[in-house]
Amino acid sequence: MSQTATPGAGGQAVLREAEHHFDYTGRKLGMWLFLFTELLLFGGLFIAYAIYRHVNFADFHVAAKDLDLVLGTINTVILLTSSLTMALSITAMQKGNRKLAVWLVVLTVLCGLAFLFIKYFEWTAKISHGIYPASPELMKLPPGEVRFFGLYYAMTGLHGLHVLIGMILLIVMAVVIARKPSRVHSFRPDDADETMAGARPAIVDGDGKPLWKGGIIDENVEQVSVVVRLKPGPHTIQPSDYVSLENAGLYWHLVDIIWIFLFPLFYLIT
Amino acid sequence: MAHGHSEKGGHIVSYGTFIGVWLALLMLTALTVAVSGVDLKRLSVLTALAVACIKTSLVLGIFMHLKYEDRIFKVMFLVVVVTLAIFIGLTFTDTTLAR
Numbered sequence: 001m002s003q004t005a006t007p008g009a010g011g012q013a014v015l016r017e018a019e020h021h022f023d024y025t026g027r028k029l030g031m032w033l034f035l036f037t038e039l040l041l042f043g044g045l046f047i048a049y050a051i052y053r054h055v056n057f058a059d060f061h062v063a064a065k066d067l068d069l070v071l072g073t074i075n076t077v078i079l080l081t082s083s084l085t086m087a088l089s090i091t092a093m094q095k096g097n098r099k100l101a102v103w104l105v106v107l108t109v110l111c112g113l114a115f116l117f118i119k120y121f122e123w124t125a126k127i128s129h130g131i132y133p134a135s136p137e138l139m140k141l142p143p144g145e146v147r148f149f150g151l152y153y154a155m156t157g158l159h160g161l162h163v164l165i166g167m168i169l170l171i172v173m174a175v176v177i178a179r180k181p182s183r184v185h186s187f188r189p190d191d192a193d194e195t196m197a198g199a200r201p202a203i204v205d206g207d208g209k210p211l212w213k214g215g216i217i218d219e220n221v222e223q224v225s226v227v228v229r230l231k232p233g234p235h236t237i238q239p240s241d242y243v244s245l246e247n248a249g250l251y252w253h254l255v256d257i258i259w260i261f262l263f264p265l266f267y268l269i270t
Numbered sequence: 271m272a273h274g275h276s277e278k279g280g281h282i283v284s285y286g287t288f289i290g291v292w293l294a295l296l297m298l299t300a301l302t303v304a305v306s307g308v309d310l311k312r313l314s315v316l317t318a319l320a321v322a323c324i325k326t327s328l329v330l331g332i333f334m335h336l337k338y339e340d341r342i343f344k345v346m347f348l349v350v351v352v353t354l355a356i357f358i359g360l361t362f363t364d365t366t367l368a369r
Contacts, residue, residue, distance in 0.1 A: 024279055028280075028343075029342070029343070029346075032343055032346060036347075036350045039350055039354070040350065040353070040354065043354045043357065044357075046358075047357055047358055047361050050358060050361075050362070051361060051362070051365050054362070054365060054366075055365065069303070069306075073299065073303055076299050077296065080292060080295045080296060080299065081292070083292075083295075083329060083333050084288055084289065084291075084333075086333070087283070087288045087332075087333040088289075090280075091283055091284065091285055091288065094279070094280065094282045095282065238279065239279030239280060242279075242280075243279075243280075246280060246335075249333075249334075250334055253329055253333050253334045256333075257326050257329050257330065260322050260325045260329070261322050261326075263322075264302060264306070264318035264319065264321070264322055265318075268302065268303065268306035268314075268318050269314075269315065269318070270306070
């Protein structure tokens, strides 16, 4: 941006940038605090799992054999890959490569969709076999297996809900980044009234060649200001342009971490 | 601001680092699935959880930039882990000692 306000009368206009108060660390700290509450929420369920498994050790092993290890592994790979594309999109954004960042976020959302699709497939297969909470089929099984499937539906269900929320969050972020002209700077000379009366504002390039000329500033003009819209690019990107994406990414990674624990605890204990 | 800290903003991690971490995560997943087929008795749960913890620290540290954050982030995370550990520990003393 090489736009310069030229106060015709030659007065030394003081260009004052609109003050931006932006707390980068604070924004991220807030997100982390929220993530900690999420960890404690899932932590409670993990404690329930640990206790029930401790009490019904053999039943848990038998019940876990009913889960599809192949689908569970595929879903693990999908979520890990989505975490990669999420992390890459933040680096892309930090380097000012907006287009790449948007595509990586879209890829992340598609991975989330694939994960949920497989999860849906798994659940419906189980439900068609009569295994769902409080089903007559399930109630015939030993109490340990009933608890296993109860926890399975509760924990993967809550996790799936988080995947869905994460996807919605990321879709919003993709739209926000794609549309971002983001920062608007407004400059307003302090002494516009005295020095600019009767002058003609113009925008000139580096060589002084006029790009645009305005009308004469007469008594009808109430305010003279220059508004610059900055698109985030390699040279103009600022933390305020990507902190929201980073926070959405933090949420997505947390969902991945929870799956990292759900996977061995439900699929790998046969 | 090609590398290191951008102006009062976040640390920029290179694409290559992320891809390396991703490969490590995939290998750990393959490892944990392969080991689950081997009968290690009580140890199999411990190895599965140990691998899960390593994977988590990779995601937390690199993907989530925790390694590059201010100390306050790490301290807070530690507080959460300790809190959870206390909950788990106390609950287990209840189930194992009460019967």
